[in-house]
Amino acid sequence: MLRSQIAIDPRDLMSNFIQTLRFRHLALVESLATHGTMHRATEALNMTQSTGSKMLMDVEAMVGCPLFVREPRGMRVTEMGELFVAHAREQLGRLRRFEEGFSAMRQGGYGTLVVGAIMGSAPDLVARTVAEVKRARPHMTVRLVGETSDQIISLLERGDLDLAVGRVSDPRAREAFRFEPLADEPLAVVVRAGHTLDSPGRPLSLTALIAHPWVLQPTSTPARRVLDAAFAEAGRQPTDVVEAVSIFGILHLVQQSDAVALLPLAVVRDHIRAGLLAQLQMTEMMSIAGFGLITRRDAPLSEAAAMFAAALRRNAHVSEEASEALST
Incomplete structure (x- = not known):
């Protein structure tokens, strides 16, 4: 029987994740998906290919199925591998965010807030909200990531953003994210x-x-x-x-x-x-189509993100009134 056909109890699989997976396992899988070859993936992580190959074998043994298919020109992610890569990117994103915020607070700051925004559509709203939050928290680092709505959704899914201002056009994305309309x-x-x-x-x-x-x-x-x-x-x-x-x-x-x-x-x-x-x-x-506040359904907002969201809602009303006045 092929390993990909082995029936695995999801509870056993989750137990293996919790007990056995390490940061370097996740980093290797994410790097392989990004770079496509073991050589480039391990080079990016500053480890030897033999170490990377052994780690990948260990991960695939844990989950009971292949995550990559070895091909002449590199490594292709399997269907099950895609699920694992998404999980790895999400966890790594959250770890990086935690590291940034913890480091900033240790140095006397107030952490980091990362906001994704379609800046071509809501520059005044986002800028006004950032200014308001910075007046209240002058030592908190606010990072703006201006991308398209699709790119923002991907970054939010990976845990690279606290929240986002954009659109959710894909019906499937609405299952994973909350969308709160802000303005036409x-x-x-x-x-x-x-x-x-x-x-x-x-x-x-x-x-x-x-x-x-x-x-x-x-x-x-x-x-x-x-x-x-x-x-x-x-x-x-x-x-x-x-x-x-x-x-x-x-x-x-x-x-x-x-x-x-x-x-x-x-x-x-x-x-x-x-x-x-x-x-x-x-x-x-x-x-x-109007834009709105986008947040993850499975992750509560941090105190700083909740503060930003509240300010965003208040400022959306001001922007809407200004737009109506200018367009009439």
Whole structure:
């Protein structure tokens, strides 16, 4: 009988984990999944290949099934291995977070809070909340990780984040995470101040803007998907296009050219108030799914994370009121 076919009582397996697994076992499995070969994995951990091979044999003996398939060009993770790798990354992430927080507190600080955020959508909300928390805890280190929602979910699952501000689009992820809506996300069509389109008058249709140059976000972003759908409905696509990943790059390009851009209102609000950009009146109202507070269902928030979440909720109401005032 193959080892992968051996029936194992989950309670026995968990007992083995608790009693026998060590940090280096988890680190080796995670490193093998990351690097793909025993040579690179053990090199990253500063151990010999023979030690790594022996440790992997020990781990696979504990769980009763192979975690990797040895192939000519490296090592491929098995289906059971994927589950183990996810467990290893989660535990290692929590250990690293504990080490950082413990070290900071030992040196007289107040620990570390790591927040994942889709900064292109909620920069003012997150920044206001960080400022509020830092006023209350000036010696606590707050680290912001700005990624896409999918990347944030992955980091949160691994235990690398305390909480996150983003979206949960995958129904399966909603089983593992709590999602608390914070704000809707209206979009704004903007040009530089003084642009020929920057004049009061009748609202413009998207069709009337297609002939103008555009600065677009990548096709994978929610705002771009909304815009592409609107272009498709109009039956035309802009031909004078610059595509930029960086929100800040888009803002600079719009200010220095005659290009049009569609961005979250929260991103451009301060630029509009400062007279750097002008929001065009549009006949179409465009928005994307609102973002919210994302936390793990199986892990309670630390005291610092709970404090941040409470401040985030308060500030979300302020941002929502400001957005409504600016968009009317």
